[in-house]
Each structure stands twice: as C-alpha cells, then as structure tokens.
Amino acid sequence: MAQRYFFKDINDLECLEKTKLCVFSSHFKETTMAAVAYKEIEKMQENAQGKEPGDVYFPAEGKLASKKLEQGGLKPIDRLVVGIARVTWQFFKLVNKIHQGKPFQPRWAPAPLLKKKERTFPQFGWPRETDSLCPRCIKEAREAIVSGAEDYTYLINENPGEIKAMIVEKEGKILMVKDCPKHGHFEDVMSIDPDFLKRIEKLYPGRDFKSPLTNLRNHGTSSIQYGRGSVLTVDLTNRCNMMCDPCFMDANQVGYVHELSWDEIKEILDNSLKIKPRRQMSVQFSGGEPTLSPHFIEAVRYAKEVGYFSVQAATNGIRFAEDPQFAQQAFDAGMRIAYLQFDGIGNENNAHRKISNLFDAKLKAITNLANVGIDVVLVVTIVNTINDHQIGPIIDFAIQNSDKVTFVSFQPVSFTGRDEDVDDETRKKQRYTLSHLAHDVKKQTGISEPLRDWFPLSAAGPFSDLADMLQGPDKDWGNLKCGCHPNCGTGMGLWVDKKDRAWLPISEFIDVEQLLKDIQDITDACQPPWLTKMEVGAALLKNYKPAKAPRELTLRDFMTKFDKQSGGGLNRKVDYGKGFERKKDRWLLMFVAGMWFQDLFNYDFRRTEMCIIPYATQLGEVSFCAYNTGVGWRQIIENMFKNASVGDWYKKYGRHSVFAGNRPMPLPDWSHEVRLPAQEAERLKHASGGCGEGCGCHEVI
C-alpha cells in the first residue's frame, strides 16, 4: 500500500518536502509529481482550495509494476542434491585440511597468487585516523598550478592540502571530521547506519597485489598502489552536445577544448597493458560526450583488438537516439555496454539537463542500443531531497526492461566543480550515502534487506581468484577484479525473471556470505583443477536454499546460470554464444550497485590508493577520485594539454549541435520498445498523437 499523509493547509507542506513528494487528491486526476519543487506544491495546494484535503505518498510504494518472485515449491530432487552436497562438502574440507597445493605465479602477475592470509587490509572500524584534504587548501594549490605559479610536480612532491581526518561514530551516524589550522573544522556523514558500514567493511576480502611504482602511476600520494583496476576510463573529448547546469567537464563551460588525438588514444591504451598485474580490464570511453570524438568508433575497435575485456561508453545517449546506424557501427567495432546517464523516469526528472524531451530521447537510445545487442547500464546520480525518491521507480524500470538493461549504477552525489563551494546547510541536506541507498531500496520497493543483501563491490574477489587459479600459469591476463575499498562501492545481486518481470535478492535463496568464504577456502587450498571444480559445485549447492528459491527455478538452471556468469569455468564444453544468443535464457542476474565517488569533504587517501577506476591520461593513470574530485588532477592535466579555446576550435572545425535551452531535441520518430509505467506510456501516447482523440495535447517535436 502507498504510504499516505494527510494535509489540510499550506503549513503541512513541510511534511511534503520531507517525504518527497507527491500530491494526490481524490478530486484531482491522479498526478505524479516526482521531484516537485516546493513552489509547485504550493501552486497545487492553491488549486486545491475549497476542495477536500488530499493525500501525499511516495510514488514508488505500492505503485511499482514489478513484483517479488514467487518462492518455494516441493522440489524433492533439489533438496536431496543439496543434502548430498552438504555431506560431500565435509569430505572436501577434510581433504583441504590434509593437503594443500602451492600457489603458482602466472605470467600476468608480479608474484604467486595470494592466499587470504597473505593479503593486507586497510584499517577498518572506528574511531580511526586517515589522510584527507582540507577543502580550501587544495583548491588554492590547484589554482596555483593552473595559473602557472607552481609546477604540477608540486602535487607530487609537496602533498599540498593534506590533513589528518578521524572517522567516528556520533549520534547514530558515522562521520568524517577534520580540522585545518588555517580553514577550521569540517565534518560530513559517511553512513546513517553504523551497522551497515560495519558489515560492509567486515566483508572486504583483502587487497590484491601491490602495484609497483612506474612512470604511469607516479602521482605522489594520489598514486594507485594496489590491485589491478577494473575500468580504465579514457576521456576522448571534453566537448558535449548538451549543456547541463552545472557541468565542469564541458568545453563550453570551461572555455577550452581538450580532445585526444588518435596517436594519444593508442598510446594511452597500449601503455595501460604494460602494467603488472596485467589484467582484463574494461575500457570506458568518457568525456564530455565521447561519441563526439571523430575517433570514437576506431577507439572502440582498437581497444577490443589489443585485448581489453569489454568496451563501454559513458554517454548521454543522444547520438544513439538520433541514429540507429551509429549504434550498429559501435557494436560492430566492439562496444558492448552503454553507461547511460539516467536521472529518473519522465521528462520532468531530467529537466535540469535542459532538454525538454530528454527522457523520450533516452527511450529511443535504449531501444537503438538494445536492438543491436549493446547492454544498457543505467547510471543515476542521486542527490538527497532531489531525486532519491526515484530509486524504486528506476529499479522497477530496469526490471521491466531486463531484456535491455542489465545493471543499475547509483552514484551518490559528489560535491565537485562549482559544488565544491556548496554551503554547509545544502551539503547536509543533499548528502546521500551508500547506507541511504540500501535503506531506500528497501523502503521504495518493499523488497531487500540492507544488512543481508548488500556487499562491498570487492566481495566478489574470491571468484576472480578462483578463475585466475583455474586458468593456470600460462595465461597472459588476470581476471577482472573489483578490489576497491569497501567505503567506495556496494552492490546487491538481483535474480530477475525476464518473462514475468519479477525479482528477488539472491541472498534470499543463496547464503552468499558463506559461499564467498567457501570459494576463498577452495582457492586457498590450490587443488588440481578437476578437484577444485568439484569443490566449487559442492559449495554452490550446499549454500543453495531450495525452499526459498524462485518457484520455477530448477537447480540445473541455477548451476548453468552460475557457470555462464563466471565465464564457463565449470563446464568448458558449453558455448553460451554471443550477443542475443547469450541472452536467450529466462533468468538474469542483475546488479544494483552504488559507487560513491569522493569529494573534498569525505576524501580518504586509503580509498584512492586502492582505486579500481584509473583515469588514463597523458600523465599516466590517476584514480578517478583524485582526477575528478578531491585533488582535482583533471583541471591541471586538461590545462596542460588543451588543444584550443572553444572559439578557435569552432573556427577551425566548425560547430557541433548542442541541445539546450529547455527546448526539445529532434528525434527521428516517437517509436521505442521500452516498457513504461502506465502514466508515462499514456503521456507518450498523447504526445505522439497516438491517442487519436484530437485532444489537443500533442507536443511538436
């Protein structure tokens, strides 16, 4: 049931703001107003004068189309097999106790594969001290470098702006507090639920190999020191075809163009492969809008050719919405994932991007991308009190479109760029943490448990270690591994039925915590591959709970899905196909993740030194957070390597289209193949003229 609040007069609107935010009256047609500004609620209240009071409710609650998967069923064979696996597991445990193999050193690694006891851990728990930044001093240092008063090596040699910070528990929250002798006291929230953070830190499986210091990773205290990275990010250009307000990467707003030449792109991609551990990374082309680079398609092709695991683009989707042929070319070149900027359902939830039909353009982009076989990842920046109420509807949207969308990445707001000067009150109000996310998913979908279903992104590490071991010493590449600090990212696995559009957190029917421990033990035991595979099979089965599993899921489907998901490690004989062929099955393991990029108020060098998102630049690989937020290497590097002022660039190459000014962008037509909430579908039907009633509501594109 929707949670309802009764209001009688304007003073009660205070509660609207808190509860974000829908006005509902039995005398109005049902109206969903997501992210309604206070003023608009006032207007609505005026319209309500003289009428019965209405109700206010969370739009998500009780309003989502997707439902929880039905569980249970007798499943006598499944129960028997699980019972046998539990007994067999005891035998394997004994074998591993009596004899363990010796880890080998694969070609790609700088040392023999690490066992759990050999791994290092940053300090966890609280109170604890860490290294951070003074939000004011570091800005002064950056400005000194950009103005030419200092050389960029000042950042490497002098550590400007660095101060100590404490992570403490206070009044039921976890805070970062720090004092700068010059600029005073700063504090910010790290978690609104100490138990949540405690659990997430406890589940961190330990660091990966230490990365040797090289010319590519020599950025003083901003150097990435551990792990293999997982997403190499390459900004192809800072030009963009939108003008969001504010945006600090866009050429139009910073006044200069910074765009990589073809030789620079190749060199950057080649360089990254020289780092040991040599690992299977994804490459993500970013920007600006990367599709504006004249080298975009060739860059995708080259990245695939030289061996990167998957090639992605972080995109606003406009180019793909405009032209299905472009989507086809990108797929043919090797692009497999579109990281699609996505702020909410409906045009009003995208209004701050200054294109009045942006959501309609996203629908077109999703359709065109999916039609050629490119997976769509919804990338959502969440700002408290602005669009946090969209968490439930966005998950619902992803489930409804699970044939196209495979992953949702929520990114809690990071106060960067002009927002670095955010006032304390706004920052406090808008701060959103990974713990908010876990609680909001539960609140808005009615499904999931923050203390059971959420894991640090690094928790999947034992599966990468297992794959590394099974692949043996002669491999040239280590497996993809997300070994980031547990304060950086969390995730939840969703078991999705693509047929019935229903879902369940996987922890409801798999003991994920125990499975991760078992996989770690198996990997540490380092047995021959045939025995390892048998042990993995037993571990999977023993942690499976048939009575809680989806009613229509068979054990065979479950094991097949696991094998496919882990790259066919258990059953090498099966080829699961590519593209559409691979997606034929009924079930999808969808991930909902939270990646919390840092800002100056919560910056922690323990996090950047373990960063899994290296930004590849002309000055080597810098942690995403050190590049875009915190230390802010972006401004320095872009200034050092900028191509031209915007004016000069336009004179030489001409202008590209920019969609802005709250106007609609032209779309080829209204058709799309995305499943929408009823209200949105209705709106589109009218807007496209599909209602056929001459209702006068048609918008002109």
Ligand code: SF4
């Ligand atoms: S980008 Fe930032 S938040 Fe993400 S892993 Fe790197 S340091 Fe952590």
